Amino acid sequence: MRTQTHVEDPALEQLYGDFAAEHLNPLWTQLGDLMPMVPTPKAVPFVWKWSTLYPLAQRAGDLVPVGRGGERRAIALANPGLGGLPYATPTLWAAIQYLGPKETAPEHRHSQNAFRFVVEGDGVWTVVNGDPVAMRRGDLLLTPGWAFHGHHNETDHPMAWIDGLDIPFVNYTDTGFFEFGSDGVTDESTPDVSRAERLWSHPGLRPLVGLGRRTTTPITAYRWQHTDAALHEQLALEDEGYAATTEPGHAAVRFTNPTTGGDIMATIRAEFHRLRGGTHTRARRDVGSTVYQVFDGTGRFHLGDDTTEVGTGDLVVVPSWTEWSIEAETDFDVFAFSDAPIVERLHMDRSHVTEGA
Template sequence: MTQSSLAHDTAQGSPVRLRAVSAAGQPEVTPALQELYRGFERELLVPLWTEIGDLMPAHPRSRAVPHVWRWERLRELAAQAGELVPVGRGGERRAIALANPSLGGRPFATPTLWAAVQYLMPGEDAPEHRHTQHAFRFVVEGEGVWTVVGGDPVAMRRGDFLPQAGWNWHAHHNATAAPMAWIDGLDIPFQYVTEAQFFEFGRDEIGDAERATPDRSRSERLWGHPGLRPVSATATGPGSPLLAYRWEHTDRALNDQLALEAEGFGAAVEPGHAAVRFSDPATGADVLPTLRAEMHRIARDAETAPVQETGSSVYQVFDGSGRVTVGDRSWTVTRGDLFAVPSWQPLSVRSEAGATDSDSGALDLFRFSDSPVFEALGLGRTQVEGTTR
């Protein structure tokens, strides 16, 4: 093969395709420009002047779209999977991931966030494994499953938030006669795109001591006292050493914020909107290096100001009902429903909750996001009603 024919074949097989166009800011279309572009293609080169609008837009343009998943339907499908799909080596978990409709069928709720419904049948165990992906469980209903992290059995109950930093051995067991569903959140898409992920199988079965069902885990007994850090202990790795944040504490904190606001003290995020962030008791930072978790309570008839943020979020309705608007899409949501908020899409929420559909009489929303990543890289930006910070 001659050198000229080799160059021609390389250009023909190149994934780079360039087209000269007559447009403002673009060079004049001439035969010489066409030949220059063919040379770029052969050498796998792409000039910035043909791509700047896509690579450097005026503001973030997410590949994801706003979308809502209905809890009633998710739970029905998870129950069907419980009857048909075993838990064990191979599949590892009966976890059913949310797939954003604009991400090509990938099991990603947003380009950086994974959210899935996990379902465990009565008496069933999910085998032990570990991975570099950071994870958490959030329980919107039910109880009876213990997650076992590093040999420490941790009860999972409605309203509980259970973080688990990457590379910790973990398994689950259902100690009751009823199935249980919850949501898992992980940074799988982020680690996938950065090619940083590792995974390792553990034991097929956990020991009798780990199959215990204590009311409080060892991590809670050591780290779960508000405002108190044990002098004898130090954090052993990234992520919170506290493995369970109980609903009773979250609920009380949200109630107190709204009560203080009613008394004339500035305790809420905005009128009728209380919020708390789950934090690492050893450092005060986010519970996980790549994931932020929060709980929001919006009083009946209150409406949040539209907010835009770099990075994406997934919300689950814990209690109550309301109207959610993300970008140009709007839905009525009720208990358990999940929705995705892509980067820089404005979000506003109106609470329509009351005594008939909410224990608190308000709309309670669990939120997780990729904010720690953006802030660590200096890319975090928030805009509320025209004010950027």
């Protein structure tokens, strides 16, 4: 968009100077930056390799203690477009967190909504409001805003996973609160299944205690066995000739709050996608930003004009309105989280499918 150019006029120069002195700023000299024709994110599409991340996390495990003050041994993806800030996108935080044998990350709580997703390993329990939640490969574990939580590793081997939060968004909008909790975890037991799951993870059923709609999902752990089964069935139904997949060869589920049918948390959407080997999703653009982590298999992300090969554990950031598609080389499982609930609740959502594979 063209904008008014500065004439070499002393009166105008004086006016602009007076604006600045009075903490004022004219629209007409910068309209194109403030209100572009389409979203022009500073964040860039980017890929972090698991083969790079994990060894760095290991080294941090050797050198940096975990404990009160620093709170977590988490290493955040810093989008190269965002000036060194530890933000994957303007709204989303994504980090690898690493906990050594027998280590404990102390309890705290914060307004920021958080989840963990496990691409490999096990042996850590995250304790959410006193309820120990086992972490295992493929599981999505939730610590919604203002829930106390700590983690402890009961084994002799380290474990790493990714954390997803809305830290950048909460920071930008000045909406966050934080509170320290217990230095250890408040329940050291190590059950296979959390109490919240025992109460809430039954399909289509809810307990009569705790009726009503809830802001965040009461389910603390979405287990791999269920995710895998749901994706498997979609592809099987497709094979049998029934509409079940998102597009041919592309199964997908959204993690939901069973008290509303909507997203798991007010600011973060989480989904799991499974592509048959050879599938190429339709290219599209969406308002809002997404972070993907490859869970299994190999494939390619097409992001704008670039293409990147990715495999298990690799993390991919897709900023707002970036054209993207995924091409599966092998059968390909991908976890995704995004700020779509923010975009949709504020009625800013738009998508554009830019033609087939």
